[in-house]
Amino acid sequence: MSQSRPVTVVVDAIGGDFAPDQILQGVTQALAANPDVRIILTGPADIVQPFASTAWGRVEAVATTQVIEMGDHPANAVRSKKDSSIVVGARLVREGRADAFFSAGSTGACMAAATLVMGRIKGVSRPAIATVLPTAGVPCILLDVGANADCKPENLLQFAEMGEAYASVVLGVGAPRVALLNIGEEPTKGSILAQEAYALLAEKLPAFTGNIEGREVLAGEADVIVTDGFTGNVALKLLEGTSKALLGQVKDAMMATAVTKLAASVLKPSLVRLKAQLDPDTYGGAPLLGVDGVCIIGHGSSGPVAVANAIKVAVQAVEGDLTGRIARAVAEN
Amino acid sequence: MSQSRPVTVVVDAIGGDFAPDQILQGVTQALAANPDVRIILTGPADIVQPFASTAWGRVEAVATTQVIEMGDHPANAVRSKKDSSIVVGARLVREGRADAFFSAGSTGACMAAATLVMGRIKGVSRPAIATVLPTAGVPCILLDVGANADCKPENLLQFAEMGEAYASVVLGVGAPRVALLNIGEEPTKGSILAQEAYALLAEKLPAFTGNIEGREVLAGEADVIVTDGFTGNVALKLLEGTSKALLGQVKDAMMATAVTKLAASVLKPSLVRLKAQLDPDTYGGAPLLGVDGVCIIGHGSSGPVAVANAIKVAVQAVEGDLTGRIARAVAEN
Numbered sequence: 001m002s003q004s005r006p007v008t009v010v011v012d013a014i015g016g017d018f019a020p021d022q023i024l025q026g027v028t029q030a031l032a033a034n035p036d037v038r039i040i041l042t043g044p045a046d047i048v049q050p051f052a053s054t055a056w057g058r059v060e061a062v063a064t065t066q067v068i069e070m071g072d073h074p075a076n077a078v079r080s081k082k083d084s085s086i087v088v089g090a091r092l093v094r095e096g097r098a099d100a101f102f103s104a105g106s107t108g109a110c111m112a113a114a115t116l117v118m119g120r121i122k123g124v125s126r127p128a129i130a131t132v133l134p135t136a137g138v139p140c141i142l143l144d145v146g147a148n149a150d151c152k153p154e155n156l157l158q159f160a161e162m163g164e165a166y167a168s169v170v171l172g173v174g175a176p177r178v179a180l181l182n183i184g185e186e187p188t189k190g191s192i193l194a195q196e197a198y199a200l201l202a203e204k205l206p207a208f209t210g211n212i213e214g215r216e217v218l219a220g221e222a223d224v225i226v227t228d229g230f231t232g233n234v235a236l237k238l239l240e241g242t243s244k245a246l247l248g249q250v251k252d253a254m255m256a257t258a259v260t261k262l263a264a265s266v267l268k269p270s271l272v273r274l275k276a277q278l279d280p281d282t283y284g285g286a287p288l289l290g291v292d293g294v295c296i297i298g299h300g301s302s303g304p305v306a307v308a309n310a311i312k313v314a315v316q317a318v319e320g321d322l323t324g325r326i327a328r329a330v331a332e333n
Numbered sequence: 334m335s336q337s338r339p340v341t342v343v344v345d346a347i348g349g350d351f352a353p354d355q356i357l358q359g360v361t362q363a364l365a366a367n368p369d370v371r372i373i374l375t376g377p378a379d380i381v382q383p384f385a386s387t388a389w390g391r392v393e394a395v396a397t398t399q400v401i402e403m404g405d406h407p408a409n410a411v412r413s414k415k416d417s418s419i420v421v422g423a424r425l426v427r428e429g430r431a432d433a434f435f436s437a438g439s440t441g442a443c444m445a446a447a448t449l450v451m452g453r454i455k456g457v458s459r460p461a462i463a464t465v466l467p468t469a470g471v472p473c474i475l476l477d478v479g480a481n482a483d484c485k486p487e488n489l490l491q492f493a494e495m496g497e498a499y500a501s502v503v504l505g506v507g508a509p510r511v512a513l514l515n516i517g518e519e520p521t522k523g524s525i526l527a528q529e530a531y532a533l534l535a536e537k538l539p540a541f542t543g544n545i546e547g548r549e550v551l552a553g554e555a556d557v558i559v560t561d562g563f564t565g566n567v568a569l570k571l572l573e574g575t576s577k578a579l580l581g582q583v584k585d586a587m588m589a590t591a592v593t594k595l596a597a598s599v600l601k602p603s604l605v606r607l608k609a610q611l612d613p614d615t616y617g618g619a620p621l622l623g624v625d626g627v628c629i630i631g632h633g634s635s636g637p638v639a640v641a642n643a644i645k646v647a648v649q650a651v652e653g654d655l656t657g658r659i660a661r662a663v664a665e666n
Contacts, residue, residue, distance in 0.1 A: 135578075146516060149524040183479060183566040191482040191563045214570030218578040230524045231564055233516040237547030238568055242575040245468075245551040246607075250583055253603030260603065263596035270586030270593065 006036040007315045010089040010098040013043030013051075014067065015105025016302050020047045023104065026307020027051075031058055033308060037315055040098050042085040064088045070300075074108030078116055086110055090117035093293040100314035102285060104298030104307070111147055114288050114295040121323060123330040126151070127290030128159045128229065129297065130166055131236055132283040135220040141167050142181075142217070144229035145236045145286065151228035153196040156180070160205050161329040162289035163224035169320030170287075170313055171223070178205060179212035179222035181231060186211070193228065201226075204333050247275065284309030287317065289326060294318055339369040340648045343422040343431040346376030346384075347400065348438025349635050353380045356437065359640020360384075364391055366641060370648055373431050375418040397421045403633075407441030411449055419443055423450035426626040433647035435618060437631030437640070444480055447621050447628040454656060456663040459484070460623030461492045461562065462630065463499055464569055465616040468553040474500050475514075475550070477562035478569045478619065484561035486529040489513070493538050494662040495622035496557035502653030503620075503646055504556070511538060512545035512555035514564060519544070526561065534559075537666050580608065617642030620650065622659060627651055 011027055013020045020043060027039050038058050041048040045063035052061035066084040068077045078087055086105055090113040092098040101118075103110050107129075115127055128144035141163050148155060160178045167176035180198055182190040187198045189211065201208040212222050217235070227235070250271075254264035284306050285296040294317045296310045317323075344360055346353045353376060360372050371391050374381040378396035385394035399414040411420055419438055423446040425431040434451075436443050440462075448460055461477035474496045481488060493511045500509035513531055515523040520531045522544065534541040545555050550568070560568070583604075587597030617639050618629040627650040629643045650656075 149516060149522075149527070181567060183482060183563055183570075189482075191561075194482070194563065214567045214572075215574040215577075217571055218574055227567075228524075230516055230527065231567055234514060234547040234560075234564055235567060235571055237516075238550055238571055239547075239575055241548035241551055242572055243579060244548075246576060246579050249607050250604070253600060253607060256603055260600055263599035266596035267586060267593055267600075270589055271583070274582050274586060 006038050007100070007318045008038045008040060008098040009311050009314045010040045010042060010092045010101045011307070011311070012085045012089050012101075012103035012105055013041045013048050014085050015103040016298060017300050018303060019104065022303050023307050024051055025304035026302070026311070027059065029304055029308035030311035031055065033312065034315060037311060039311075040092055042089045042092070062088060062092065068106055068109045070106050072106065072109065074106060074112040075116070077106075077109050078112040086113045087117060090114050090293075090295070093295070094118050099318040100294035100296065102296045102298060102307070102310045102314055104285070104300060104302035107146070107297050110295065110297045111288055114291040114293070118291045118293040118295065121290055121292050121327045121330065123327070124158055124162075124290035126155045126158070127288055128155075128162060129286050130163055130289055131286045132171070133218065133239065135218050138173065138220065138223065139171060139283065140217070140220065140223055140225060141171070142225045142227070142232055142236065143289065144227065144232050146229045146233040147288070148229040150230070151193065153193065153200045156193075156197040156226050156228065157200050157204055157333060158290065158330055159226045160201055160208065160224065161333070162326050163226060164207055165322060165325040165329055166287060166289060166317075167223045169322045169325060170316045173223045176207055176223035177209045177221075178207045178224040178226065179209050181214070181217070181225050181227035181235070182211035183213065184211065185213070197226075284311075284313050287313070292323060294322060339371050340433070340651045341371045341373060341431040342644050342647045343373045343375060343425045343434045344640070344644070345418045345422050345434075345436035345438055346374045346381050347418050348436040349631060350633050351636060352437065355636045356640055357384055358637035359635070359644070360392065362637055362641035363644035364388065367645065367648060370644060372644070373425055375422045375425070395421060395425065401439055401442045403439050405439065405442065407439060407445040408449070410439075410442050411445040419446045420450060423447050423626075423628070426628075427451050432651040433627035433629065435629045435631060435640070435643050435647055437618070437633060437635035440479070440630050443628065443630045444621055447624040447626070451624045451626040451628065454623055454625050454660045454663065456660070457491055457495075457623040459488045459491070460621050461488075461495060462619050463496055463622055464619045465504070466551065466572065468551050471506065471553065471556065472504060472616070473550075473553065473556055473558060474504070475558045475560070475565055475569060476622065477560065477565050479562045479566040480621070481562040483563070484526065486526065486533045489526075489530040489559050489561070490533050490537055490666060491623070491663055492559045493534060493541065493557065494666065495659050496559060497540055498655060498658040498662055499620060499622060499650075500556045502655045502658060503649045506556045509540055509556035510542045510554070511540045511557040511559065512542050514547070514550070514558050514560035514568070515544035516546065517544065518546070530559075617644075617646050620646070625656060627655060
């Protein structure tokens with residue numbers, strides 16, 4: 001892939017709870033932050049065209065007439081709504097008119113569109129959604145967090161290879177340490193899937209460091225943690241729920257009396273930083289790894305910062321040839 | 334089961350990281366808190382006999398000569414070390430000399446001893462380990478948290494019935510709400526296991542309220558949450574790890590400067606309360622449900638408070654006829 005031309009990212013203007021306003025604000029931030037990025041906006045003409053016309057030629061509008069709703073059945077919607085912002089976005093990457101696609105719309109529809117329209121990288125049997133977790137040190141990648149509820153050991157091996165490529169290209173980790181999420185340290189621990197995946201990873205993946213338990217997920221001991229999409233999704237949401245519940249309780253403790261409120265005001269800057277660190281917006285979106293093109297799926301609640309960060313991540317993935325790296329890694333095993 | 338006689342709990346004097354001292358301190362606390370409880374201590378003669386001789390006839394010493402180590406293979410150790418504190422403890426319940434067994438030793442060995450020596454309740458195919466999670470409101474029970482890494486839908490139905498009985502008998506919940514841990518709200522979401530378990534629970538269990546996602550586990554929306562032992566174990570340990578990481582970061586923020594330290598000192602009492610609420614010691618131990626007798630397994634790091642609380646929970650389970658309730662619930666389906 002040539003590095004000489006600017007990177008073009010398709011952005012779904014109408015995906016997400018705060019679309020289109022906050023999505024467009026995020027695009028504006030991304031354009032300001034990176035003079036080499038170009039954007040193609042997909043969505044209704046009355047939204048995308050006025051915005052493009054004011055963006056100094058760096059934003060192209062591609063008007064679409066259909067909308068995939070959050071309640072739509074993902075695969076059916078992708079097949080029946082071919083002129084939706086999501087399907088057209090994936091097609092622009094497929095046709096080489098753009099390098100990457102970002103949407104904060106229906107996760108299921110984005111996955112289906114990317115898989116059906118862009119296609120899978122040769123040799124990848126199941127694309128996976130990765131997410132970046134805030135750890136004590138360098139952030140860590142967890143995958144799959146929901147694309148595949150039932151997995152085979154070979155899927156987990158590919159998730160490991162794809163996660164390794166992502167950690168290297170986007171997080172800049174030199175030699176990523178890859179661990180298997182399990183319920184004990186020894187190779188013989190865990191479900192049949194976990195035991196078989198352990199054996200396969202130990203055989204095929206030089207970067208494999210062994211099992212990691214739930215207690216150590218945030219301890220910064222691994223750069224990539226692989227698991228099936230059921231466990232990964234439960235883990236991700238539990239982490240979000242626990243953070244929210246705990247910070248809420250800390251806040252309650254601080255707001256209890258006039259004296260504690262005063263004390264809390266002193267601590268506020270530090271706690272705001274902590275909250276930002278735990279905020280999914282900081283990492284912008286979750287890459288769908290294994291499809292033939294860069295696809296970043298945003299949280300439904302993505303605000304401008306999340307959108308700008310997702311675009312930044314997409315550009316890094318394109319410039320680091322994430323897709324090519326995954327293709328080579330998968331071809332080796 | 335007659336309520337007229339005092340409840341006798343066997344306590345493994347040498348199980349746990351802080352055994353025997355903190356285990357014996359916990360026994361002393363339990364004896365002081367409940368004049369009707371009697372204890373049988375299993376362990377080496379030089380530990381259990383001196384303690385029993387000073388306990389006003391409420392503690393009986395049963396000297397054992399073998400020790401199951403943390404590294405031993407659980408089932409093999411239970412078969413070969415028949416005179417260990419764990420195996421003898423389970424046997425005392427089996428023989429009707431005690432009503433309940435508590436150990437903070439090897440979880441695997443306790444499970445194996447309880448299952449092999451006490452036996453399973455008629456109709457129960459897989460005993461499960463339950464744990465009490467601190468939620469915003471009433472505590473909530475999560476099971477299985479590690480006894481069965483691979484499960485069938487029928488296992489999850491029995492876990493639900495056993496968890497319902499435990500919530501009712503020990504937590505005093507009038508009409509427990511039982512939910513299935515899953516990665517979406519709809520019945521068609523999740524792994525094949527989760528989908529089939531949903532259908533079975535919806536058909537057989539009147540208390541079933543549907544799926545619950547990781548984000549809502551601590552929100553107090555369910556009294557009993559069922560899942561397979563792999564997902565449950567990952568979830569439990571992740572929750573512990575997240576709490577620890579977050580409270581550590583809050584603490585770091587508070588210790589940053591002299592001014593924040595001063596502010597933190599004002600907040601300390603509230604935060605100590607919060608930490609106690611999240612402390613596994615508060616709930617004392619995890620019941621192994623489905624074996625024919627009450628068996629409570631303590632955290633390896635159990636201190637005196639955990640031991641005393643575990644004994645209290647064991648007494649409640651005996652007095653509320655937990656075993657009989659589980660037997661009746663399982664017989665109905």
